[in-house]
Amino acid sequence: MTTLAVSLSAFGRPEFWIGVGILVAIYAILTLGLQLNIGYTGIYNFGQVGFMAVGAYAMAVLVVEAGWSFWASLPAATLIAVAFAVLLGLPTLRLRTHYFAIATIAFAEIVRYVIQNADGLTGGSQGVLGFEIAWQTIALSLQADLGLAPELALVPLLIVAWVTLAVLFAVLLALGRSPWGRMLRAVREDEDAVRALGKNAYAYKLQSFAVAGAVGAVSGYLLALYLSFLSPDAFLASVTFISFAMLIVGGLGSFPGVVVGAFIVQVVLEGTRYLQLPLTDHQVASLRYILIGLVLILVMALRPQGILGRRQEMVLRG
């Protein structure tokens, strides 16, 4: 019982919310990309975690292996992710949505295996570290200036993560409300109608996918900063699926929904660590994933528009 009390009191501790807060921002950013692809453009990007991995590792390898400056590596990593998106999208975006879904999930797995097996470059399963020193230096001096206690060491990252989220959120919101975003929604509804009106539906799908790749890369190197260490098993396919849960809980087609969804799902995932259930840790861990599965099933069955999505759109889309 005392343990239960301890566990509950933990929710009051700032460190918990700092950790969760950073992950919420990171996964919200990842999911913004999915929202643009799935919610707006109707292309089934099932490999978003692949771009997260590409972004994170491109940054790390450029810094540690190629000796680039950390700051230079960030835009470079983003561009590399975009290049991956374009190369993958060019052939596969011509295909039916289902084929594309499978192609992207395969892409993400290939990325993970290559990272794991190209030890020379990526450190393989041993992982990479030492890429974030430039950042740590700043973070630590910030920590000193703000007079933060050790357990608040992550506050600077928390701030950066949320600022990044805010910026990307604003950009995507603007994109979504622009005629460009309108065109994406049109493509989602019916590519042929769009083509018949003189607009290149394929090009819009490719642009949407490329933007998602860039956004995924950003979430990738934020995760890298959070872990201060990269290893391939941080990029399992299940990350994309959890990101789906965030996407649909918040609501398809709604960017604010992404943030709400990311927050709810992440708090539930982390919260379950504190529950003192009469179960083995292993069962609790399984329970956590069963929960994710049920969320996906029930939301899609009962409230396909999620919390903030527009029911009308979901229904009319059928």
Next chain:
Amino acid sequence: MTGRQPAVSVGRPGLPARRGALARHRGAAAAVAAAAALLAAGGLVDVAQATVNGLTAGAIFALGAVGLSLVYGSLRLINFAHGDFLTFGAYAALLANAGLGLPLVAAALVALAATALLGVGMELAMWRPMRARGAGALQLILMAIGLAFVVRYAIAFVAGPEPRRLGVDVTSSYDLPGGLRIGQTELWVTVIAFAVLAAVVVLLRSSSLGKQMRALSDDVDLAETTGVDTGRVIIVIWAFAGVLAGLAGVLYASALGSFDPNVGFIILLSLFAAVILGGMGSAYGALLGGVTIGLVQEWSTLFIDVRWKLVVGFAVLVAVLTLRPEGFFGGERRL
């Protein structure tokens, strides 16, 4: 967003039969070249051994892929839970065998029935009602992913994470002529798998139900207009897919010797590769695709590090989608 698209936008504008034939010739040429390369790389014995290994894996993939493809063809549903159906089959057999003390063969049959029930149950509980509500492709696909999580981790929750084994002899093996070897269980697995696959072909070809299944998965509307009782046939397809998935699971678990709750999910992408290679929706295609993926993965180990074996399967998948999305054996469907 209904996942099925009007005729005007087939993935590739109407592919003339002529090009198909051409591609088939090219395929043959490629096969010859590949064979030559193999022999150069491996030497006869190694190639033969890799082929034996590949046939075992391939037969299992084929069993898993046929159901996946039929379900996709008839429902335009990518059943992400299909891999976990294999796992379900394996654990059902384990429970019936170790738990209820049934002999393994009986236990296996129980497992097939159980997996079929799982498939049909989900159709009645989930898919049918959702279709009735006119659910979109995205809704269904995400529900399938959710189902995959639930099945896999429910198994993990009950059975625990530790690896299990079915009571089969995985250590002894037979000498085949030419210095080749095959595991005793693997031999059985391969023989059973191919026997069942042959039966599947016969069933799909000659039985009216089989024809209806293929018709449905070729073109739902056409099937409906030609008076196929789709509701009933879909149930049959789920049962059929379930039985095959269950069998694949049991055989795979037996051949591996040791399995855990991730066993099926791990090969899901290889199953996708098989389905794509065969042409989505084509039962025969998936069958050939499965065997091919198995062979390609094993042959790859003659050229490159074994670490890449799985990736080779995925790479084939992406390559096929890029070069020939309608698949290579899709033509079979028209037979």
Next chain:
Amino acid sequence: MAEAPILTVEDVHLRFGGVHAVAGAGFHVARGSVTALIGPNGAGKTTLFNVVTGFVRAERGRVSYDGAPVTRRPPHAIAARGMVRTFQLTKTLAALTVLENMLIAAPRHPGERLTTVLVRPRAWRRREREARARALELLDDFGLGGTAGDYAGTLSGGQRKLLELARALMIEPRLLLLDEPMAGVNPSLGRRLLEHMERLRAEQGVTFLFIEHDMEVVMNHSDRVIVMAEGQVIADDEPHAVRADPRVIDAYLGARRQEPPA
């Protein structure tokens, strides 16, 4: 027929599986004319539309629009050049509003370029205002002004046909290919549609090629009729001449679903 025809189709071939959907069809469409394309079901009319507008690539044959070949051009490029088609089953974008449906068609819209939106977020506002004005104007013409804010999915079948036509006009087309514009449209709306066609031809010199089963419409509103059967053009003449043509009658009687010319 002094001017060169606006559309020329020559010897188009296309098979689906075994079926010879289009087998050497060819014809001209004169500038400013209203041409009807008729024929029994499965004659290959819609398939020919798909070929002409670039949605399906023919195995053989040439299509040239306004003097330039468009045989290998993608659909959007063809539409952008002013040859615009509608669909047998209307393709209104259900989850977009009626107004948004119209705006999608607005040509030369900088706001539809990713780079512009990212780099110069203001640069497209003016064009958007113009397009919006034009769209509302057209919607009023077609009696859809009141629905501008509704989801297109909520419109009636007839209204969708009108919306599709109005939307096509956003592109300022010079050749409109209409696939069964009258199908599923109540008579009054149908009349409205025909009036619009007449007006557009008179005022803007738009050329029309339309597939239609309603023989009365065909006979009274077209100045030329092309008849297809089994993938070939079996007649191409003035309405009255076609009506008398024995081959046409055979074609219709021979075809499974009879539809004797009125």
Next chain:
Amino acid sequence: MSMGNRAGRTLAAAAAVAALGTAATGCGGDDGGSAGEGGGGASLELTVGVLLPMTGTSSAFGPPLEKATKMAVKQINDAAGKAGVDLRVEVVTADNESEPVASVAAARKLVTEGASCIVGSSSSATTIAVAQSVAIPQGIPMITPMSTAASISDLHANGGVTFRTIPADPMQAEVLADVIAERLDGAEGKTISIAGRDDAFGQGLTSEIKRNWEELGGQATGPLLYDPNASSYNDVAGQIVDGDPAAYVIIDLPQTYAKVGAALLRTGKFSADDLFIAGGQPATIPEDTPPEALNGAVGASPGFPTDGPLVEAFDALWDRSPGVEQQQPYMQNGFDAAMLCALGAVAAQSTDGRAIAEELIAPSAPGGPEYSYQELDQAIADLGAGEDVDFQGVSGPLDLDDNGDIQAGYVNVYRYIDGKLTVERQVQAGD
């Protein structure tokens, strides 16, 4: 390999950061610092956090590790009572899912629950992740009972909070190479076949062993790394036995070796008598592994004394205590890690992480009277009185060096006989 020098290259910079870190956190408040001042009579409420691999690849080791640490804590609280020192230790646990991201989240959970000393984590990847993003930035000492990767030694320079109660890979690899050479009467001209699972554990040890073997003048094929998720292992087995080598070295975890071992036997060329393994292995051959695949295999693992009163006492204690019966590798190391947490706190007279980290090495290093957990009360009393002690762990003398590594570790040379892991002898490695 590439890992090692990568870490090396970044070491200088890392050290600089560490300096900054202490500078920054010097002003940081210390929670639980109710102690610190006052000395002997001060009351210490220490919370030890334990990262347990309850799920994922290392899940076999989770439950015994949990039991071992809880046993240790009970011993400490009893001893503290006897010694009349006001020390109360509580345990909080978290599942690290054998995976880095989850490990970090789990470690944060432990910290939020007040843990100021962490026992863990399991695989090297998880340990490095936790060190990098929790232990080092927050100044929380972490003592891993399981991670043997060489690169972890480099981490200590960065913040001085990472420790281990288990010998690092090089120590194991060196011993194993010697053992193989001895069994084959010399390495000269002998070719052995090295393989391992494709993860941090396999990649690290196989390359170390290859290096050591070649230094002894032998040749080696491989390391052949295989995917733990492969759909079949006949190809792997075929390549391992290819060109019938003098011996096989296979670095794997039980759950994968169950499949690989079966495949090896099917080749008909393989005999487990020529098999050498390393790392923690289960005390009895797991139910899903074919016995013939392991019986007769010789291995080296970070070990612990196997006879003498201490061992008997520990085994008795184990049998008395609640939880799983089956002993597993690493549990003694976990037991000792928990002990060190407490001793560090007593020595520091504080439950603040950094203070404990400062005092972790001294109580284990030579100097002062030697005490085992059986004389824990005296150890606590002495430390409480500000005297130095040399704590003797059940996993070995510990004796942490300046990298937080144990200088002198026992490496057990064991062999599977009749399905049981029987330790044939122990090598005092290091020094």
